[in-house]
Amino acid sequence: MPIHFEDRTARFEGACTVEEAIPLAEWLCAVEDPRLDLGGCTALHTALLQLLLASERPIAVPPEDAFLKGWVMPVLVKR
Amino acid sequence: MSALFEQFVLESRELLEAAGAALLRLERDPTDTAAVNDLFRALHTLKGATALFDLAPFTRMVHAGEDALMAVRDGRAAMSGDLADRLLELLDTGAAWVDGLEHSQSLPDSAGARAQALETGLRAALGGAAETADGATPAGFAWVHELPEAERVKAAGRTVTAIAYVPAEDCFFAGDDPLDLCRRIPDLLLLRIEATGAWPPLADLDPYRCALRFRALSGAPKDELTRLFRGVPDQVSLATVAIPALAVPAPPAVPPSLATAMLREQARILGLPGSDEETAARRAAVLRAARNILAAEGRNAEGAALDRAAEGPSDALIRCIASLADDPAAVTQATPVPPAAPARRALRVDAERMDRLMALVGELVVAKGGLPYLAREAQEGRSADALAQGIKEAHGRIDSIVGELQDAVLRLRLLPLSRVFDPLPRMVRDTARRLGKSVELHLSGGETEADKDILDILGEPLLHLVRNGLDHGVEPPERRRAAGKPEVAALRVQAFQDSNGIVVEVSDDGAGIDAEAVRRKAVAKGALTVEQAAALSDAEALRLIFLPGVSTSETVSDLSGRGVGMDAVRGAVEQAGGRVEVASTPGAGTRFRLVLPLTMMVTRLVTVETAGALYGFPVTLVTGMQRVPHGAIRRMKHAESVVVQDAVVPLLRLRRLLNLPEDERERSGEAVLLVDLGGQPVALVVDAFRERADVVLKPMTGLLARLRGYAGTAVLGDGRLLLALNLRELV
Amino acid sequence: MTDRPNPQPRVLVVDDAVTVRAYTRQVLEADGFLVDEAVNGIDGLEHALASAPDLLIVDINMQKMDGYTMLRRLRQEQTLRDVPAIMISTESKDSDRENALLAGANWYFVKPVRPADLTGAARLLTGRHQDDGRQDGGRQAGNGERS
Numbered sequence: 001m002p003i004h005f006e007d008r009t010a011r012f013e014g015a016c017t018v019e020e021a022i023p024l025a026e027w028l029c030a031v032e033d034p035r036l037d038l039g040g041c042t043a044l045h046t047a048l049l050q051l052l053l054a055s056e057r058p059i060a061v062p063p064e065d066a067f068l069k070g071w072v073m074p075v076l077v078k079r
Numbered sequence: 080m081s082a083l084f085e086q087f088v089l090e091s092r093e094l095l096e097a098a099g100a101a102l103l104r105l106e107r108d109p110t111d112t113a114a115v116n117d118l119f120r121a122l123h124t125l126k127g128a129t130a131l132f133d134l135a136p137f138t139r140m141v142h143a144g145e146d147a148l149m150a151v152r153d154g155r156a157a158m159s160g161d162l163a164d165r166l167l168e169l170l171d172t173g174a175a176w177v178d179g180l181e182h183s184q185s186l187p188d189s190a191g192a193r194a195q196a197l198e199t200g201l202r203a204a205l206g207g208a209a210e211t212a213d214g215a216t217p218a219g220f221a222w223v224h225e226l227p228e229a230e231r232v233k234a235a236g237r238t239v240t241a242i243a244y245v246p247a248e249d250c251f252f253a254g255d256d257p258l259d260l261c262r263r264i265p266d267l268l269l270l271r272i273e274a275t276g277a278w279p280p281l282a283d284l285d286p287y288r289c290a291l292r293f294r295a296l297s298g299a300p301k302d303e304l305t306r307l308f309r310g311v312p313d314q315v316s317l318a319t320v321a322i323p324a325l326a327v328p329a330p331p332a333v334p335p336s337l338a339t340a341m342l343r344e345q346a347r348i349l350g351l352p353g354s355d356e357e358t359a360a361r362r363a364a365v366l367r368a369a370r371n372i373l374a375a376e377g378r379n380a381e382g383a384a385l386d387r388a389a390e391g392p393s394d395a396l397i398r399c400i401a402s403l404a405d406d407p408a409a410v411t412q413a414t415p416v417p418p419a420a421p422a423r424r425a426l427r428v429d430a431e432r433m434d435r436l437m438a439l440v441g442e443l444v445v446a447k448g449g450l451p452y453l454a455r456e457a458q459e460g461r462s463a464d465a466l467a468q469g470i471k472e473a474h475g476r477i478d479s480i481v482g483e484l485q486d487a488v489l490r491l492r493l494l495p496l497s498r499v500f501d502p503l504p505r506m507v508r509d510t511a512r513r514l515g516k517s518v519e520l521h522l523s524g525g526e527t528e529a530d531k532d533i534l535d536i537l538g539e540p541l542l543h544l545v546r547n548g549l550d551h552g553v554e555p556p557e558r559r560r561a562a563g564k565p566e567v568a569a570l571r572v573q574a575f576q577d578s579n580g581i582v583v584e585v586s587d588d589g590a591g592i593d594a595e596a597v598r599r600k601a602v603a604k605g606a607l608t609v610e611q612a613a614a615l616s617d618a619e620a621l622r623l624i625f626l627p628g629v630s631t632s633e634t635v636s637d638l639s640g641r642g643v644g645m646d647a648v649r650g651a652v653e654q655a656g657g658r659v660e661v662a663s664t665p666g667a668g669t670r671f672r673l674v675l676p677l678t679m680m681v682t683r684l685v686t687v688e689t690a691g692a693l694y695g696f697p698v699t700l701v702t703g704m705q706r707v708p709h710g711a712i713r714r715m716k717h718a719e720s721v722v723v724q725d726a727v728v729p730l731l732r733l734r735r736l737l738n739l740p741e742d743e744r745e746r747s748g749e750a751v752l753l754v755d756l757g758g759q760p761v762a763l764v765v766d767a768f769r770e771r772a773d774v775v776l777k778p779m780t781g782l783l784a785r786l787r788g789y790a791g792t793a794v795l796g797d798g799r800l801l802l803a804l805n806l807r808e809l810v
Numbered sequence: 811m812t813d814r815p816n817p818q819p820r821v822l823v824v825d826d827a828v829t830v831r832a833y834t835r836q837v838l839e840a841d842g843f844l845v846d847e848a849v850n851g852i853d854g855l856e857h858a859l860a861s862a863p864d865l866l867i868v869d870i871n872m873q874k875m876d877g878y879t880m881l882r883r884l885r886q887e888q889t890l891r892d893v894p895a896i897m898i899s900t901e902s903k904d905s906d907r908e909n910a911l912l913a914g915a916n917w918y919f920v921k922p923v924r925p926a927d928l929t930g931a932a933r934l935l936t937g938r939h940q941d942d943g944r945q946d947g948g949r950q951a952g953n954g955e956r957s
Contacts, residue, residue, distance in 0.1 A: 018251055021286035029282050046258040047251055050291050054278040067262045071270040083836055087829045123871055127900050128829040130922040236927065238907050238920060300904040319904040321920050337930050341917055348911050360885035361914060363892035368916040371894065371937030 002041075008034055012041035012063075021047040028055045038063040044072065052076060084184065087128055091177045094125045099170050102163060109158040118166075119148040125173070136190035137176055143198040144169045150205055162204040169197050220318045222294060226269070233268040233296075234322040236340050240301045244293040244308070244315045245275070251287050255311065258291075263307060266298030266347075296322070298347070338376055342404030345369045346397045362393070369400050378403075436487045439480055446476045489530070489677075496574045496583070497525035499538045503545055503572060510549050517567045518553055524574030529581045533675050537583065540648040540659075544585040544671050545572065547645075552589035552669050562666065564588065580657065580677045580699060586670035592663040594620040597629065604628045616726065621661050622758035625649040649757055653807075657699050658755055674699055682776050684793070684803060687752060687765035690739040694765075695772065695793065695803040696754060703753035704768055712749070721762050723753060732764040736788075736809045742766060756807055763806070776803055819864035819936035820844045824854035824880065825898075826872040830921070834867060834928070841929040843936075851875025855883055858890055864936045867928075868915070870899040870906065878913040885914040894935040898923060 003020045004011040005027050028034055039061040062073050098121035105114040122145045129137040144166055150156040176186055223241045246257040261270055271294040297304060301317050308315040345365045366389055373382050381403055388399035453469045500522050511518040553568040574583045594617040601623040602612050623629050627646040652659045657675035676699055684695030712730055713720050719730040734742060749764045774793030788809040793801045821843045823834045835845045846861055848854035850872040870877040877897055884890045897910035902920040910918045917931055
C-alpha cells in the first residue's frame with residue numbers, strides 16, 4: 001500500500017495512485033488531527049492532491065521528489 | 080523630427096507604394112503568387128518599421144493585412160474583389176497616417192478604432208477563417224501577462240509555450256492523471272494548480288471528480304507539447320507567447336535573466352538534431368557564445384570549466400552550460416554594496432597593475448633572501464653593531480616594498496569616476512527636456528580614480544544632486560531671461576583628487592538656495608526652534624537641508640522630491656567616511672561638494688589621546704585642531720561653547736562622552752579638535768593630539784559590536800590598539 | 811596578459827528594412843559597438859566574409875536570400891562558423907524560434923526589440939563587460955513593447 005495509515009499519521013510512500021483516493025478521503029474525515037507525511041512520496045495522483053487541498057490540513061513532512069517539492073508543495077502551503 | 084523617424088516616413092511611403100502596385104497586379108491576376116509575396120513582404124517590413132515607434136494601431140492594422148495575405152498565400156482563402164478593396168483601403172489609410180505622422184508625429188485619435196474596423200473588415204472578407212494574430216497573446220492566455228514577477232522570472236525574455244489545461248471532470252475514469260501529465264511537461268518553467276471552484280466540506284467532495292485545473296509555461300516548442308497532450312486535445316489549449324523580460328532598475332545592467340536565459344538556450348541548441356557538420360558548427364558557435372556570456376558577466380574563471388567540458392562528449396557540455404546558466408552567483412546587480420558585504424564581487428584588473436604587483440612580489444622574494452644570510456652572520460658571531468646595521472637595511476628594503484605592495488593592491492581597486500559620470504549627460508538631457516529647461520552639462524575630472532566601493536556609493540548621491548540642481552537650482556528660461564542670465568544654464572560636475580581623498584563638486588548657476596526659506600522649513604519640521612534658527616548664520620542654515628524632511632521646494636516634484644532627499648545624500652556619503660558641503664549665493668547658484676576618502680580599505684585617522692587610551696577620527700571629518708585657553712570657553716548652565724572662526728561652536732568633552740573620569744591635570748587650556756558632525760561643527764576637548772595614522776579598520780566583533788559610538792578598532796604600527804569613534808552616535 | 815575581448819566589437823546587421831537597420835545601428839552605436847549593414851542574405855554573407863564580425867544580427871524574412879539560408883551557409887565557413895548570431899523577426903511562433911536555432915542562431919528576438927535587450931544581448935554575446943563603456947542610447951526610438 002503506497003499510503004500507510006497509522007494512528008494519526010498517513011505516510012505516503014512511492015507512487016500514490018487513484019486507488020488511494022477513497023481510503024484517504026475516509027481517513028481524513030475520521031481522524032481528529034491528521035498528520036501527513038509526504039517525505040517518501042514520488043508521485044501523487046491528482047485525486048489525492050485535491051483531497052489534500054480540500055482538507056486544508058498542514059503537511060507535516062514535505063515530499064522530497066523535486067517536482068512535488070517545487071510545484072505542488074507551494075500550493076499545499078498556500079491554502 | 081529625428082533622422083530615424085524621417086527615415087521611417089520615407090521607407091513607409093515606398094513600401095505602401097510597392098504594396099499598392101503588387102495589389103493591382105494581384106487584382107488583375109489572382110493567381111500571381113509573386114504579387115502575393117511582394118505584397119506580403121512589403122506589409123511585413125512596414126509592420127516591423129511601425130513597431131519601432133509607438134504606433135500600435137498602425138502596427139495592428141498592417142498586421143491584420145499581413146494575416147489576410149498569409150491566408151491567401153497558404154491557400155486558406157481566395158483573393159476576392161472584396162478582399163482587394165479592403166487591402167486598398169488599408170494602404171490608403173496607411174498613406175494618410177504617414178502624411179499625418181510627417182507633420183504631427185502622431186496618429187489621429189481615431190486610429191485605434193479605424194485599425195479595428197479594418198481588421199474586422201478583413202476578417203469578414205476572408206470569411207472569418209483567419210486565425211488570431213500570432214504576435215498578440217491569444218484569448219484565454221491573458222493570465223500569462225498578469226503573472227507576478229517572481230513566477231515570471233524563469234520565463235522572462237523567452238518565447239515559451241503557455242498551457243491551459245482544464246481536465247474533464249470524469250477524466251480519472253478515462254485513466255488520466257492530470258498532475259502526472261504536468262510532471263511530464265518538458266522544460267517546465269511555471270506550474271499553477273488551481274481549484275475550479277470553492278472546496279466543499281471534505282465529506283461532500285467526490286474524490287473521483289476532477290476539480291483542479293492547471294496553467295503552465297514550458298520552454299519546449301508547441302509541437303512537442305501538442306504531442307504530450309495528444310490524449311486530451313479537447314481539454315488543453317496551447318499558445319506560443321513571448322514573455323517580456325523583467326523590468327530592469329538601471330539601464331546599464333544586463334537583466335540577469337537574459338544571461339541565464341541565453342546560457343540555457345545555448346545548452347538547448349546543443350541538443351538540436353542535425354547532420355554531423357551542422358552540430359559541429361553549432362557547437363563551435365555555442366562555445367564561443369557561452370564563453371563570451373561568461374566573460375561579459377565577469378565570470379572568466381568559470382570559462383575554464385567550460386573549456387574542460389568542451390573536451391568531453393556533448394551531454395557533458397550541455398550539463399556544464401546548463402549548470403552555469405543556473406548559477407545564482409552570477410547575479411551581479413549594480414546596487415550599492417556596503418563594504419563588508421560578503422557577496423562575491425568581480426573586479427576587472429588592468430593588466431599593467433597586475434604586472435606591477437607581480438614585480439613587487441618578486442622584489443619581496445629577493446629581499447626575503449637576505450634574511451638567512453643575516454642569521455648565518457649572527458651565528459658566526461658578528462658584532463652586534465654590524466648585525467643591527469644589516470637588520471636595519473633589510474627592514475628598510477622590506478618596508479619600502481610592503482609600502483609599494485599596499486599601494487599596488489589599493490590601486491587594483493581603483494576605477495575612474497567616469498563610470499559614475501557616464502549616465503549623467505543622458506539623464507541631464509532627458510530631465511531638462513521634461514522640465515522645459517535648457518541646460519548645458521560640463522563634466523570634468525572623469526579620469527580621477529577612486530576605490531570601487533566608493534564609486535558604488537557615490538553613484539546615487541551624485542545622480543540625486545544633479546537631478547536636484549536641475550529641478551530646484553536651475554530656473555525656467557523665462558525667469559533666467561528676466562534675471563539677465565543666459566538662457567542656457569550651466570551645470571558643472573567636476574572631480575579631482577586632493578590630499579584627503581577625492582572631491583566631487585556639483586554646481587549650478589541657478590537661483591541659489593534661500594537660507595531664510597530653509598530656516599522656516601526646518602522650524603516647521605520641528606528640527607529646531609525659531610530662536611535657534613535665527614541664531615544660525617546663512618551658511619549654517621544652508622546645512623539644515625541635510626536634515627531629514629527639510630527641502631526648499633514648495634511643491635513636491637516628481638523628480639527629486641520623493642522623500643529621499645539631501646539627508647539620504649549625506650547618509651550615503653558619510654557611510655563611506657566622507658562628508659558633504661554646500662555653498663550657495665542667492666541668484667547666482669549653488670555648489671555641493673562631496674569629499675570622499677580615496678579608498679575604504681585604509682582609513683586615515685586623526686588620533687588623540689584621552690585618559691591614557693588612543694582614539695581616532697576619520698580625517699575627512701576633522702576640520703581643525705587648536706589649543707583653546709580656559710578663558711575662551713563659555714559656559715551656559717551645563718552647555719559649553721567656544722568661538723571658532725567667528726562662529727559659536729558647541730564644545731564637548733570626549734572624557735564625558737565616554738564616561739571617563741574628569742581630567743585632573745594642571746593646564747592652561749584645552750586641546751580642541753574641530754569636527755564636522757554632518758553639517759554641525761563641534762569642538763571636542765581631548766587630552767592630547769597624536770599623529771595621523773593610516774589604518775585598516777576592523778569592525779567591532781562579539782559583544783563590542785553592540786556598543787554604540789565605535790566604528791572599529793585598528794592596531795597601530797607600534798602595536799598599540801586604537802579605537803575609532805563614530806562621534807555622531809556618541810553625541 | 812589575458813585574451814581580452816575587443817573593446818569595440820563589430821556587429822553586422824542584416825535586414826532588408828532600412829528603418830530597422832538604422833534603428834539597430836543607432837541603438838548599438840550609442841552603446842559603443844561598431845556597426846556594419848547588409849541588405850539581404852547574400853549581401854550579409856559577403857560582408858561577413860570580408861569583415862569577420864564579432865556578432866551577427868539577422869532578420870529572417872529577406873529578399874534574394876533569407877536569414878535561415880544565410881546562417882546555414884555561414885556556419886559552413888571555417889572562419890565564420892563560431893560567430894555568435896542573433897535572429898530577429900516579427901514572428902513569435904515557436905516554429906520560427908526553433909528554425910532560427912536550427913539554422914545556427916544563438917538567440918532569437920521578436921521584433922521590436924527593446925534597446926536595453928538588444929544591447930544587453932549584444933554585450934553578452936560579444937563578451938563585453940556589462941558595466942563597460944557607454945550606456946544604451948537610442949531609447950527614444952523604441953516603444954518598449956512588442957506588437
